[in-house]
Amino acid sequence: VGIFMPNTPQFVIAYFGILKAGGVVVAVNPTYPPDEVLIPVNDSNIEIMFTLTRFYNVLKAVRERSKLKRIIVSNIKEALPPIMGLLFTLLKEKKEGHHLDALADGDLWMKDLLKKHENSSKPNVQVTPDDIAVFQYSGGTTGIPKGAVAMHRNVVANTKQMRAWFVNSVDGEEVYLMGIPLFHVYGMVAGMSVAMAMGASMVMVPNARDLKDVLENISKYKATIFPGVPLLYNGINNHPDVKAGKYDLSSIKACISGSAPLMRETKEEFERLTGGKVFEGYGLSEAPTATHCNPLMGVNKTGSIGLPFPDVEAKIISLDDGETEMSQGEIGELVIHGPQVMKGYHNMPTETANTLRQLKDGKTWLFTGDIARMDEDGYFYIVDRKKELIKPGGFQVWPREVEEAIASHPKVLEVGVGGIPDPNRGETVKAWIVVKPGETLTVEELKAHCKEHLAPYKVPSHYEFRNELPKTTVGKILRRELIRQHKEAVP
DSSP, X not given: OEEEOOSSHHHHHHHHHHHHTTOOEEEOOTTOOHHHHHHHHHHHTOOEEEEEGGGHHHHHHHXXXXXXXXXXXXXXXGGXXXXXXXXXXXXXXXXXXXXXXXXXXXXXXXXXXXXXXXXXXXXXOOOOTTXXXXXXXXXXXXXXXXXXXXXXXXXXXXXXXXXXXOTTOOTTTOEEEEOSOTTSHIIIIIIIIHHHHTTOEEEEOSOXXXXXXXXXXXXXXXXXXXXXXXXXXXXXXXXXXXXXXXXXXXXXXXXEEOSSOOOHHHHHHHHHHXXXXXXXXXXXXXXXXXXXXOOTTSOOOTTOOBEEOTTOXXXXXXXXXXXXXXXXXXXXXXXXXXXXXXXXETTOHXXXXXXXXXXXXXXXXXXXXXXXXXXXXXXXXXXXXGGGOXXXXXXXXXXXXXXXXXXXXXXXXXXXXXXXXXXXXXXXXXXXXXXXTTOOOXXXXXXXXXXXXXXXXXXXXXXXXXXXXXXXXXXXXXHHHHHHHHHHHOO
């Protein structure tokens, strides 16, 4: 059963209702056009989808080319208090495309479905830990989307692991700001499931790119836990109204940051502004959703993804033979064994075999594709993606290291780094930069800054300033897309 919605109360109702009825949840990014929606719909054979009125026509187009049979529709105003719902009807419903006169035959209004069954008994369905709960389709960084299959035991285990990590939270008293998308396992598990496990209130933010809405909700509802991504925290740091002291952000106690590297400057400035703590963690769709995090009541190492969660084993494996365990401080591929690791990829046996591999210890390990190291205290550090290593003239350059050096410049807002073709060196380093609002920055300034912080062969030879960078739905900069765009522009 599909869910094609942004962060709304209707999403939460649909998600847990599907699971309780024994269904499999396939959440799809509601900004996708029909062609992109078709990929998960056809691969997983979705027959029913929940959506909002605003996205109904997209799914009608999808139905013509798929096995989708029924669409269950809700108007976003149904989650609003009566007065706000009336104002929404008068001021926004038609203007923003939420109005819908009627549904096609066979489709249902979600409110009618809920009312019809409000006094019904519990479904006579036996759900076991090994039953499939969720298909999470990767997006952006991997090319062809892969459906990671998560069982109920995977989702429950990770929810319990993360709930245990919040050692200073109080059940029934926390307020979760839900800015990360629920259609991604990061928001689905680290956000929604953990909030439910601790009985927290959930403040839904349908579009976290609207920083004014995010800030108003933090201030109004006194949010205490705010899972997010570096892009979001960095945006708040640089928002003019925050700099002017317009919002009270002092209620924030803990923020879990994931999906992309957290720069030291972003972390320290956000903590200064809010008085809360930002804890960098690590996860992936194949282990929905997290495997590591800095401890909330212990040493919080900036630049580290922290320690493995309870019952998670992690080690660094040789890049040469894919089997030998590396020593402390040595670089290799991060592999994981734990109760949240997926069953496999849907309809992709070769990809599954390449990702889930048995080592000499007899255990099956998830090969993450991330290059990492472990320090003397057992804390892990991500170096970069295995496939994104740049090799200029025989040297090895990790994009993340260059990005961190450039991001330390006070005028830089965002940066992406990748390898582009070079006739002499085979490959060379290029940086794409977004400058902070109101600032000006030249290539000469940036190159001088890089020379102070990087070895000569790591200093980018090409720089491109942009207004924005392409990103995944959870805010990860798409290096691969930047490289593709460069190749198209420079034949």
